[in-house]
Amino acid sequence: MIKSACDEDCRATVRLKIPDASDVAALTNPCKLCAPLGACVAFKGVEGCIPLIHGSQGCATYIRRYLISHFREPVDIASSCFVESATVFGGANLFNTGLDNLISQYRPKMVGICTNCLSETIGEDLRRMLQDYRIEHKKEVLPALVAASTPSYTGTHADGFHIAVRSMLAELSLPGLEKVKGRVNLLPGFVSPGDLDHLKEVITAFGLDPMVLPDYSETLDGGFQEEYSKLPEGGTPVERIKRAPEAEATIQFGRALAREEGERLGGGVWLERSCGVNCYRLGMPIGLRESDEFFHTLSMLSGKPVPARYKSERSRLLDSYVDGHKYLFGKRAVVYGDEDMVIGLASFLAEIGVNPVLCASGGISTHFADSVHAVTRNLGNTFDEPVTAINDVDFDRIFARAEKLKPDLIIGSSKGYKLARDLDIPLIRCGFPIHDRIGAQRILHLGYRGTTALFDIITNALMQVKQDRSPLGYKYI
Amino acid sequence: MSNKEKLPETTAMLADILKSYPPKVARKRSKSMVVNDPETIPEIQANVRTIPGIITQRGCCYAGCKGVVLGPTRDIVNITHGPIGCGFYSWLTRRNQTRPDADGENYMPYCFSTDMQDDNIVFGGEKKLKLAIQEAYDLFHPKAIAVFSTCPVGLIGDDVHAAAKEMKEKFGDCNVFAFSCEGYKGVSQSAGHHIANNQIFKHVIGRNSKKVKGKFKINMLGEYNIGGDAFELERILEKCGITLVSTFSGNSTITKFEQAHMADLNTVMCHRSINYVADMLEKKYGIPWIKVNFIGAEASAKSLRKIAQYFDDEELKNKVEEVIAEEMAEVTAVAAAVKPRTEGKLAMMFVGGSRAHHYQELFSEIGMKTIAAGYEFAHRDDYEGRRVIPNIQVDADSRNIEELHIEADAKEYLARKTPEELAKLEKEGFTFHDYEGMMAEMAKGTLVIDDISHHEMEKLIEAYKPAVFCAGIKEKYCVQKMGVPLKQLHSYDYSGPYAGFQGAINFYKEIDRMAGSKVWSLIRPPWQNSPELFAEMADA
Secondary structure (H helix, E strand, C coil): CCCCCCHHHHCCCCCCCCCCCCCCCCEECCCCCCHHHHHHHHHCCECCEEEEEECCHHHHHHHHHHHHHHHCCCCCCEECCCCHHHHHHCCHHHHHHHHHHHHHHHCCCEEEEEECHHHHHCCCCHHHHHHHHHHHCCCCCCCEEEEECCCCCCCCHHHHHHHHHHHHHHHHCCCCCCCCCCEEEEECCCCCHHHHHHHHHHHHHCCCEEEECCCCCCCCCCCCCCCCCCCCCCCECHHHHHCHHHCCEEEEECCCCECCECECECHHHHHHHHHCCEEEEECCCCCHHHHHHHHHHHHHHHCCCCCHHHHHHHHHHHHHHHHHHHHHCCCEEEEECCHHHHHHHHHHHHHCCCEEEEEEECCCCCCHHHHHHHHHHCCCCCCCCCCEEEECCCHHHHHHHHHHHCCCEEEECHHHHHHHHHHCCCEEECCCCCCCCCCHHHCCCCHHHHHHHHHHHHHHHHHHHHHHHCCCCCCCC | CCCHHHCCCHHHHHHHHHHCCCHHHHHHHHCCEEECCCCCCCCCCCCCCCCCCCCCCCCCHHHHHHHHHHCCECCEEEEEECCHHHHHHCCCCCCECCCCCCCCCCCCCCCEECCCCHHHHHHCCHHHHHHHHHHHHHHHCCCEEEEEECHHHHHHCCCHHHHHHHHHHHHCCCEEEEECCCCCCCCCHHHHHHHHHHHHHHHCCCCCCCCCCCCCEEEEEEECCECCHHHHHHHHHHHHCCEEEEEEECCECHHHHHCHHHCCEEEECCHHHHHHHHHHHHHHHCCCEEECCCECHHHHHHHHHHHHHHHCCHHHHHHHHHHHHHHHHHHHHHHHHHHHHHCCCEEEEECCCCHHHHHHHHHHHCCCEEEEEECCCCCHHHHHCHHHHHHCCCCHHHHCCCCCCCCCCCCCCCCCCCHHHHHHHHHCCCCCCCCCCCHHHCCCCCEEECCCCHHHHHHHHHHHCCCEEEECHHHHHHHHHCCCCEEECCCHHHCCCCEHHHHHHHHHHHHHHHHCCCHHHHCCCHHHHCHHHHHHHHHC
16 A cells, blocks of 8 residues: 655645744634634534524535534534625525525524624624514524624634624523522533533532533534434523523633623623623633532532532542652643633643643633633742743744743644644643544543543653653653 | 345435425426436536525635645645634645655645734725735745635725735745635635636746656646645656646645646646636647546556557557556456455445546446435536536626636747647547546436535435445535445545555555445444343343
């Protein structure tokens, strides 16, 4: 068999001398994707929902291609298929036809509609179009129709995700509902299907009844069925989203999310202000302290102690920290990706004695750097090297800094492979997109259990480096 | 399933597929779905707008231009002018390979984007674009910089061509050119191919008339080096003593593009994406083109013989025969080993603008039958053959794509063959511009479906349960959940090459492995097959 030259070999590199400044015009190797992608992921977490991108068809195709290679699952996303004339006359007709066809083919329970840069630039009024559509079809039972405004020239895929979550709550929540004991809403952000499964299990173990938005634990990690179904099983039922105001509290993960009015607020804060549901804003529960906060909040909300199973998971995690610390202490890591994941990872790394010397993201939250410092500083740390947190940067700027820092490991998406290869250090794959390993949908990093899994992966990677580089080849290390 | 009698009748099959569409949609789709007859070749509707709300596999104009045609060239800095998504999604995703020269110049691993923001949409993005071009120039001093427009750029009216021209003049030693390949243009990526062809022809081809050494000089058009295909073809051509002046655009460089007019024959692989350049090269420089196919060992041999016949050189003809004989020994042995397991099995392929045709060759070499096929973005001529081109109705979407008016170059035009030589070739049965399309080579009664939708695909799989379904990543997991292995023919599932002789061997083995996969035999757990037994065991 002829050996095809390895892709990466063929793509020999040109050394970059990129200025480390934020005022450059072009992004070189971006560390972010566009808002409609995030919105589509969020919509996939609703039962019987199919996303529809209002705009040119290429976006649906590109986004599908990217999501599918990460989750390794079918991801159907429709498009209103703008053509040139629609850019002049508007896309209302195409939108109506698209919706008609989608509803008749898929019989969805909800259609999650988002805009893209094309429909936003020509000023399409989605709300109005939906209103007209509803009037025209008033005799029919229509699926829930939710619109989110996600122009690709504003924010990142993470913003698109949160905008879609907030839009679903804002458009579907019913007014005047009584509180129901034991109901909680969880808005976890862009985490893995495996994480979602675990979070639901934990909340339920406290005797609480969670409404997780979005919940793509099954829709983006489906099992093999004898009968193929067009719309995968699972997802949060539309009815539950409508009843979100019944909850006694909302738990919202994400320290980088907006806090003040005037910023784009997360869905949890919207629910608090509009429907009086208390919002607990927590960090992504990675590591002991952030997980403690999560479990503590659940204990408080349920009035029950932490179940024995999780107490033992916590003590095992602590035990593994103790067992592994000699391989980790003093190591230095570069972490990049979605802001909230990076903050969570930084917090965890600081706990285990690994200095996250560079925490970077393509996101634009004004709370990113502060949050990274807050979660890494309060340990009475002995790091003699400062933690640098930068966002609104691309990979070339991240890599340029990273090369100087000479870290021991990198944590982030598949896009860091080139850096890892150049520096000959391990890349621990976390976040999105992961398209050079299998199992991205099952990655579990949250809670005590998830952290333990991540801890083992990181420690083993460093042990392997030590072993591989040792001239003696120790079997016991 | 291999027994022909058991297969559903195709006309009834089509009716069944259309049943669940609203009448208007059914009417429109019915024209894009035909039962083939290679003798009479029925008309098929292709290259028409996708119906909104139908899940299509098609991409956009930008994807065809930046992703497909320009993407595989290593020494052009490609800048996407637009919001971040488009640049990110087309960042190395087609898995083209390249082998940099000693200078190491290779920008393919990079994704450059102007990352337009709100204020650029409101106040225009030209200034930012020029800054981005300047940055790219300062960083790399490349030979060329190409700019690709995304949807909002066309809407807000940024003049990318003026910006490119200005920067080109400013630099003096860097060719800067732009593409108006906004995603909403045309009905699929096909529009982007055409736009890419036009601009390459206008701005690049013919700029370097340095003599190219070699007796038999050809260009390879429409070969994008997915999975190393171009490397295999380069190996074979070199072995035969044929000089490859340029490839559009697998493993290529801008210098090679500039010299393309120095070749004496154009060979076209993917007719859909590149036939415009082939036509223009002929009109301006007098280089004739022929259709070749290097997917399939027999097809590769045939193509090599055709090239040798064109040059009409005994030594070359003998060398080609020698190479074919040498290469075919291993090919035949592997095919013979695989065939007992693959013979009679069914394949379906819905991909590209030529792949769904070419790959049928490979399958038939191991005894597999293509029961249904179709393209994603092809035109009628790719199905029915170039003879239908005069009858193709030009609609508004196609009319918006520029047609370049080309005349013979006063200095560089050179007829490659004398009238006597042409007459001799014709007498031997040699034909130019002779693409007969997919349908002429598909069996009677097979299905041909253009721009297949998810629903149609599901119905076909349900009815025929093919041994292998060929498409791309978007269809992969959906088809596999239906219990059928899917072979990606866009990215090759990260393997390959599949072109040429060694490629054929790789493909036979791969299909043997896929069609023979045992994983689907494990679907039913034992308690489902004999529930009584398990109930007894549980009771005991």
